[in-house]
Amino acid sequence: xxxxVTGAYGxxxxxxxxxxxxxxxxxxxxxxxxxxxxxxxxxGYDTLLADVTDYDALRRAFDGQDGVVHLAADPKVDAPWxxxxxxxxxxxxxxxxAAREAEVETFVFASTNHVMGMYExxxxxxIYHPDTEVMVDHTDPVRPDSYYGSSKSFGEDLGRYYVENxxxxxxxxxxxxxxxxxxxxxxxxxxxxxxxxxxxxERGSDEYERRVARMKAMWHSRRDFAHEVACCLDDDSVEFxxxxxxxANDRRWFDIDHAREEIGYDPQDNGDEWDAxxx
Amino acid sequence: xxxxVTGAYGxxxxxxxxxxxxxxxxxxxxxxxxxxxxxxxxxGYDTLLADVTDYDALRRAFDGQDGVVHLAADPKVDAPWxxxxxxxxxxxxxxxxAAREAEVETFVFASTNHVMGMYExxxxxxIYHPDTEVMVDHTDPVRPDSYYGSSKSFGEDLGRYYVENxxxxxxxxxxxxxxxxxxxxxxxxxxxxxxxxxxxxERGSDEYERRVARMKAMWHSRRDFAHEVACCLDDDSVEFxxxxxxxANDRRWFDIDHAREEIGYDPQDNGDEWDAxxx
Numbered sequence: 001x002x003x004x005v006t007g008a009y010g011x012x013x014x015x016x017x018x019x020x021x022x023x024x025x026x027x028x029x030x031x032x033x034x035x036x037x038x039x040x041x042x043x044g045y046d047t048l049l050a051d052v053t054d055y056d057a058l059r060r061a062f063d064g065q066d067g068v069v070h071l072a073a074d075p076k077v078d079a080p081w082x083x084x085x086x087x088x089x090x091x092x093x094x095x096x097x098a099a100r101e102a103e104v105e106t107f108v109f110a111s112t113n114h115v116m117g118m119y120e121x122x123x124x125x126x127i128y129h130p131d132t133e134v135m136v137d138h139t140d141p142v143r144p145d146s147y148y149g150s151s152k153s154f155g156e157d158l159g160r161y162y163v164e165n166x167x168x169x170x171x172x173x174x175x176x177x178x179x180x181x182x183x184x185x186x187x188x189x190x191x192x193x194x195x196x197x198x199x200x201x202e203r204g205s206d207e208y209e210r211r212v213a214r215m216k217a218m219w220h221s222r223r224d225f226a227h228e229v230a231c232c233l234d235d236d237s238v239e240f241x242x243x244x245x246x247x248a249n250d251r252r253w254f255d256i257d258h259a260r261e262e263i264g265y266d267p268q269d270n271g272d273e274w275d276a277x278x279x
Numbered sequence: 280x281x282x283x284v285t286g287a288y289g290x291x292x293x294x295x296x297x298x299x300x301x302x303x304x305x306x307x308x309x310x311x312x313x314x315x316x317x318x319x320x321x322x323g324y325d326t327l328l329a330d331v332t333d334y335d336a337l338r339r340a341f342d343g344q345d346g347v348v349h350l351a352a353d354p355k356v357d358a359p360w361x362x363x364x365x366x367x368x369x370x371x372x373x374x375x376x377a378a379r380e381a382e383v384e385t386f387v388f389a390s391t392n393h394v395m396g397m398y399e400x401x402x403x404x405x406i407y408h409p410d411t412e413v414m415v416d417h418t419d420p421v422r423p424d425s426y427y428g429s430s431k432s433f434g435e436d437l438g439r440y441y442v443e444n445x446x447x448x449x450x451x452x453x454x455x456x457x458x459x460x461x462x463x464x465x466x467x468x469x470x471x472x473x474x475x476x477x478x479x480x481e482r483g484s485d486e487y488e489r490r491v492a493r494m495k496a497m498w499h500s501r502r503d504f505a506h507e508v509a510c511c512l513d514d515d516s517v518e519f520x521x522x523x524x525x526x527a528n529d530r531r532w533f534d535i536d537h538a539r540e541e542i543g544y545d546p547q548d549n550g551d552e553w554d555a556x557x558x
Contacts, residue, residue, distance in 0.1 A: 085372075145440065161397075
């Protein structure tokens with residue numbers, strides 16, 4: 001299938017490139033608002049340059065696609081309203097409207113754990129304990145912790161409106177992604193996927209331990225994320241679905257059974273298997 | 280208490296004026312984007328003139344208020360995206376941010392049945408039958424039927440973010456209002472509260488009967504609406520709540536038990552008691 005990734009060179013988009021670019025199942029188009037130089041780890045790919053706030057540029061990129069993975073947005077949980085409004089709310093509308101006009105069948109939307117962030121705020125750090133009784137699923141009420149989280153909740157609701165009211169897109173998958181991380185070459189200490197940025201906090205300090213516990217709970221490994229995107233693109237049964245984007249972490253507090261059952265998500269990684277990062 | 284109504288001269292705002300203006304419990308301020316002439320039914324009230332898209336004008340009106348009833352928005356279910364974005368999404372953010380800055384305790388938000396409109400689209404007209412098995416409550420997933428409905432769902436989520444994250448507002452009530460109607464003097468046939476606009480459809484026609492059935496299911500009488508707003512303003516127990524704005528209609532398909540239990544909503548009217556409008 002022909003599939004477009006918006007925001008292709010961010011943390012999540014590059015995980016798709018790393019794990020699915022050479023798949024025979026997808027003919028990828030990568031869209032980003034800026035290009036990468038040839039000597040950059042992701043500099044070797046053809047790139048459609050477009051900003052999601054520019055409807056006409058976005059619309060052209062959607063032509064001929066069977067699926068779209070819409071990642072482009074302001075990803076900062078503390079981003080100010082003006083940027084969230086432009087990039088996430090208007091950008092989200094633009095992407096859905098372009099999918100409708102271009103008759104794209106499948107829409108995979110990068111939502112976020114921050115749609116449900118107040119459950120974490122309320123229960124942290126106990127929520128990171130393997131024995132926590134908190135387990136949030138797709139039927140629980142949304143409790144955003146930010147403009148960012150609120151904008152992603154809006155994107156989900158607007159996606160449901162589109163898929164239930166218009167002919168296209170026919171399928172809408174919202175992934176409430178937790179923590180997808182950069183691979184090692186962007187971080188100073190070993191494999192950033194399996195460590196915390198331990199130059200920021202003293203090892204053994206309370207804050208360090210808290211961050212390690214959080215990452216073990218929230219980790220979505222790059223290969224598990226790419227696999228979950230593929231599950232969405234390959235599925236032909238779901239009209240609208242909300243799924244959590246998290247690995248099979250012992251400490252996770254988000255349900256993944258719904259994703260296992262509906263789209264065949266089969267994560268390989270578990271944050272509790274992390275080693276301590278090298279000191 | 281000092282309370283501000285935005286969009287005071289619309290269908291819902293004027294119901295508050297009709298039923299609560301002379302109450303000793305509230306010192307009202309009416310905000311509207313346009314004034315009414317003295318010979319208009321609602322021309323005799325002092326008016327703060329402001330558009331909800333103008334943050335600074337809105338912010339000043341929030342000073343000194345204990346409660347805000349935020350009704351101002353584009354109320355058309357088929358309104359285009361650009362107007363919904365400006366008036367409902369940006370306007371909703373402006374109202375919440377003004378409430379936060381002005382330290383307004385209580386925020387009553389005019390949401391809409393159209394947040395759940397796809398349940399109706401899916402089941403109409405059987406859903407209007409008194410014996411329908413469809414009963415939608417505040418825990419059911421949102422299924423907007425429009426940009427309008429999507430924008431109101433966003434307002435609810437943003438309200439939850441504000442009330443759970445900031446000091447003000449301390450209480451947020453979302454009323455998913457069904458059909459509040461103009462009183463008789465704006466309509467050609469008798470009491471518009473208890474009839475349909477029977478100049479549009481031939482009496483006895485299928486479309487006429489369908490509209491009558493729908494109005495009997497969806498009616499929120501002006502006095503019941505004003506009473507439910509007062510329930511929200513008077514309540515001191517709810518931090519965040521979603522309640523349906525509908526009278527005790529035999530044909531309603533929205534739950535009102537939650538509103539009865541949480542805020543003491545006690546509706547007096549039932550759409551099935553309507554007489555046929557005069558021909």
